[in-house]
Structures are given as C-alpha cells and as structure tokens.
Amino acid sequence: MHVESAHRSLADLLQAGSDSVAELLSYPHVGNWLTSIFRRLNFTDHDAAQPIPLWADLGYLGWLAASGQIIAGRPGAVQVVVRSGVVMLPLIGMARLGDATEHGHCTLRWSADGVLTFDYRDITLVVASHDSETTPDWLPLRSLDVGDSAHRLYLDDLDPFRDFDVKLPDLFKLPPDPLGVADALSWAEHFHGAWQMLRRDFARYHAPMCAGLRVIVPLTSKPGTTGQSWTSPTGFGAVYSTAPEDSCQLALTLIHEFQHAKFSLVADQAVLFEPDTTARFYAPWRIDPRPVYGLMHGIYAFFGVTDFWRVHRRSSCHRDLRAEMEFECGRRQVATALEQVLSSGVLTPTGEKFLSVLSDGMASWQSEDISAEAREVAAEVSICLEAFWRVRNLKPASSDVAALVDSWLDGSPSAGELPQAAIVDQEGIPTGYHRLTLPHALTRHAAMSASQSAEDDGSGDFACTIGNFEQASARYVAELHLDRIRPQTWAGLALVLPQLHAEADLTLLRERTEIVAHVYRALADRGVTFDIVQLVDWLTPQ
Numbered sequence: 001m002h003v004e005s006a007h008r009s010l011a012d013l014l015q016a017g018s019d020s021v022a023e024l025l026s027y028p029h030v031g032n033w034l035t036s037i038f039r040r041l042n043f044t045d046h047d048a049a050q051p052i053p054l055w056a057d058l059g060y061l062g063w064l065a066a067s068g069q070i071i072a073g074r075p076g077a078v079q080v081v082v083r084s085g086v087v088m089l090p091l092i093g094m095a096r097l098g099d100a101t102e103h104g105h106c107t108l109r110w111s112a113d114g115v116l117t118f119d120y121r122d123i124t125l126v127v128a129s130h131d132s133e134t135t136p137d138w139l140p141l142r143s144l145d146v147g148d149s150a151h152r153l154y155l156d157d158l159d160p161f162r163d164f165d166v167k168l169p170d171l172f173k174l175p176p177d178p179l180g181v182a183d184a185l186s187w188a189e190h191f192h193g194a195w196q197m198l199r200r201d202f203a204r205y206h207a208p209m210c211a212g213l214r215v216i217v218p219l220t221s222k223p224g225t226t227g228q229s230w231t232s233p234t235g236f237g238a239v240y241s242t243a244p245e246d247s248c249q250l251a252l253t254l255i256h257e258f259q260h261a262k263f264s265l266v267a268d269q270a271v272l273f274e275p276d277t278t279a280r281f282y283a284p285w286r287i288d289p290r291p292v293y294g295l296m297h298g299i300y301a302f303f304g305v306t307d308f309w310r311v312h313r314r315s316s317c318h319r320d321l322r323a324e325m326e327f328e329c330g331r332r333q334v335a336t337a338l339e340q341v342l343s344s345g346v347l348t349p350t351g352e353k354f355l356s357v358l359s360d361g362m363a364s365w366q367s368e369d370i371s372a373e374a375r376e377v378a379a380e381v382s383i384c385l386e387a388f389w390r391v392r393n394l395k396p397a398s399s400d401v402a403a404l405v406d407s408w409l410d411g412s413p414s415a416g417e418l419p420q421a422a423i424v425d426q427e428g429i430p431t432g433y434h435r436l437t438l439p440h441a442l443t444r445h446a447a448m449s450a451s452q453s454a455e456d457d458g459s460g461d462f463a464c465t466i467g468n469f470e471q472a473s474a475r476y477v478a479e480l481h482l483d484r485i486r487p488q489t490w491a492g493l494a495l496v497l498p499q500l501h502a503e504a505d506l507t508l509l510r511e512r513t514e515i516v517a518h519v520y521r522a523l524a525d526r527g528v529t530f531d532i533v534q535l536v537d538w539l540t541p542q
Helices: 003-015 019-025 028-042 044-048 054-058 060-072 181-201 203-212 247-269 292-312 321-342 349-367 372-393 398-410 438-447 460-465 469-482 487-500 507-511 513-525 532-539
Strands: 076-082 086-089 093-096 104-110 116-120 123-127 138-140 215-218 229-231 238-241 394-396 421-423
Touching: 003 019, 003 060, 019 060, 028 044, 028 054, 028 060, 054 060, 054 076, 060 076, 060 086, 060 104, 076 086, 093 123, 181 203, 181 215, 181 247, 203 247, 229 247, 238 247, 247 292, 292 321, 292 349, 321 349, 321 372, 321 438, 372 394, 372 438, 372 487, 372 507, 372 513, 394 398, 394 513, 398 513, 398 532, 438 460, 438 487, 460 469, 460 487, 469 487, 487 507, 487 513, 487 532, 507 513, 507 532, 513 532
Parallel strands: 215 238
Antiparallel strands: 076 104, 086 093, 093 138, 104 116, 116 123, 229 238, 394 421
C-alpha cells in the first residue's frame, strides 16, 4: 500500500465514522514513527546513516490503514510492506515472515470474521484468530486487564517503532526479544495488582491514567537489581519500564512516569516560563544542572512519587522505616526544587500559579507524623546530595581562588563576601564523578535489621554510614590526597565534620562546598598543610 492510498484509506474510515482511526492515530508509537520519518526527511546525513530503507519505514502508515480496515470488520486485501522480516498491525499483532535483513512487500487478506492471510514470496501464513497465538509466526498484541479505562491497555513488546527518542543505557536497547509466556503473565499480574492499588488509594493519579495511558513497554523480561523507567517525549500514553519486582513498584512507576507525561502536555499548551534553556538549577534527584523546563518536570514527577510514599507508607507491605525515609527525603527535595524555581524570576504568571498549586498541595505534608530517625537520615541525605552537586558542577574563577589563597598565606582575613561560581562544562567532568552512593548507603543502613551488616570496604562512606565519624573524617582526608576535588569525598566531609565539631559554624561547608573544595585544592597544590575546619572558619564571612 502506497503512502497516498494508505492515507486515503484512513481518511475514508474516519469519514465513515469508524472509531478505529482515532484509536490507531493516538497510539503512542505513531508519534515515535512520525518523529523518525520527519527526521529522515529533513536531515540527509541522518537518513543516510539508517540501516533500513526509507520506503520500508514509510510502510508503517500502510500497516495502520490495514489495521483500521480489519478492526472495522470490512473484508479486503491489500499489499503491505514487510520491514525487517515482519508485518506489524498496530493494536492487533505481528506476523513474522522472514529474517531481520529482509524488506519487501506481501499481500494481506482478511475476512469479516477475522481470519488473516499473508502471502510473501513462497510463504503463506494463515492466522485463524488474531487474538491468540494460533501459529508460532503470529504474535498477538497482549492486552492488560482493566475495566475502567477509556482505552484498551496493551503490553507492547512487538511494535518496531516502540523505541523512542531518548538515549537509553545499552542494557535497555530496544527491541529486545518478545516476552515469553511466563514473563508476560508475571507482567500482567503485577499490572493488575498495581491498577487495583491505584484505583483504591490514588484516585487523583488513577483517573488521568484511565484517560491517557495506552501502553506499557517492557524493557526487560525479569526484574533487575535496580528498576528503571522512562516516558516517550514523542509518544504520549506510553510508559517504558524494566520488569517490576511487585505491584507496589509498578504502581509507583506508573505514577512517576505519567506525571512526566502530563507535565509534557501542560507545557505544550501553556507558557509556564520565559525562554531559558540554561542548565543551572539544582535538582536533588539529578547529578547534573537542569534547565527550568527539566527542573519543573522533575518537581511534578517527584511530587507524585512523594505523595505515593505519603500514602503507601501506612500500608502493610511498606509500613517500615524505609517508606518513612522515602517520604521525608522526597518532601525535602521537592520543597528545595520548588523554592529555587519560584524565586528564579523566569516563571510566567501561569507558571507561578501552576507551582503555587503544587506548593499548597504540600502544605499538609508538613504535619505528617514522621519518626525522628527518618527525619535525621533525610537531613543527612540532603546535605550530602547538595554538597556533591556543588563540587561536581560549580567552579569559582581561578583568579578568585588565587586571591583567597594569597590572603590565607599572608595571614590576612578572607575578603568577606565569597566569590560566585559558574557551571562547569559537563563534557569535561570525569566519569568517576557520575555516581554518588552515600545517600543510598545511609538509607539502606538505617533500614537494616540488627542481624544485618555490611562489610567494611575501607572507605570514608562506610565509616560515615555506621556513625564512626572520626574514622570517616580520617579516611575522607586520605581520599583527598588521591583526588583533592572528588565530589563524593566532599559530600562525606560536609556530613561528618559538623558532627565532630558541633561548636564550630560549618554552614559554609554545606552551602558553598565548591569554594571550600577549590581553595583546599589550591592550598594543597602549594604544599600547605592545614586543617579543613580552620579553613572553613576562615572562609566564613564574619
């Protein structure tokens, strides 16, 4: 089916009042496909680098048109593209007709009662029922068990265009092999449990999902050590996720990712902020600076995540310290991010109203009953997250650092007001600065039972985690001999030194960690021996 005839077929179905066209064109992967096609048509170099011919990719429109005719119940026949050995009928299923290197055309015939026949070269594939696996070469698109959604929901491990325009870790490169029967059943069971939980406990998140969620795309068949999830910027209604460990984790994932999806729609329809693409904001859930759009995305998503823990920490399956810490950490992090963006000066009145509603929604969270231990751990996590971020991403001018070093060596007082620091080029940040494990170690240790213990790896983080602050301090200082500006080490020092020196004002070590770190490095590079606490005291404006 040529592009023109496929378009005409869909238009005729729409004019005839068929609901299938709207259902098909709003399927999330159509947006991914269109984005891919527009990129190929507009960027010659990009098109030339693609392993699959453009005409084969354009064949997706013919697949959509054929699906529309089949769903409408009209018998017929048409020629469709075979792309990478398969024919995908969106909302229906996929026929495997050759190997992944084959591109061509086949004749597809269908009857009013749903029998499909594919004629490709010397192969004839007959599918007696497209709702079931009646033959190994036919894979039906699996639906998920929901009764209250405006659409059927699918577990889509088939569509060639379910990949999306986000750089995924190599582990999650699509497309993986289709799910086996047992793995698909596990996914379906966890989804059923998650959907029931959302309906029962999270009505204000569940209702929008009923209207907009269309498909779950599995990134793995089985749970891994760390769950990962994404949304598609070009395909609204899809949530991409690794296999969940249980229904609770999947419910949390759906809230998190659909918050992102909803915010994308809001930002497309309303002007929330003035044009500002500079990555300069601190997002507590990220290691890198964020532009205002990215920060607001995170605020909206983590508002939902925190709200999940606010409610779910009272449930029998998560009535524990970890759930309390998740809520308290999230509450602090969202509040920190909100304060930044509300004072940024880039919000429009609409943006201010939008975030003020979120802020008002958090007001009652402050009166939630949280244990002292959870509050303490959350405060520690906040300190090391911000200290790490500041040292990793901010750098004062070399001349300003040199002036401070000269004043120290001359025995003069510091200049008083500390210099500003600029965002560093992310491309030049060492790969060893890309991961901070101390917050996870703190929360994990706090949630451990008395019988559990971790092995001492000789790091400052281990000593910090178990509360041996003197040993932690000594180990961190030793680590600075190897890398004087390592942000993970400074995050630990920002946490342990105030514990050891309660009489000293070490606020600067938390609030301007990057200044302390760079002056420390400059002094150490000159062979000067000194105490970090004395340096912080000297740098602190009097």
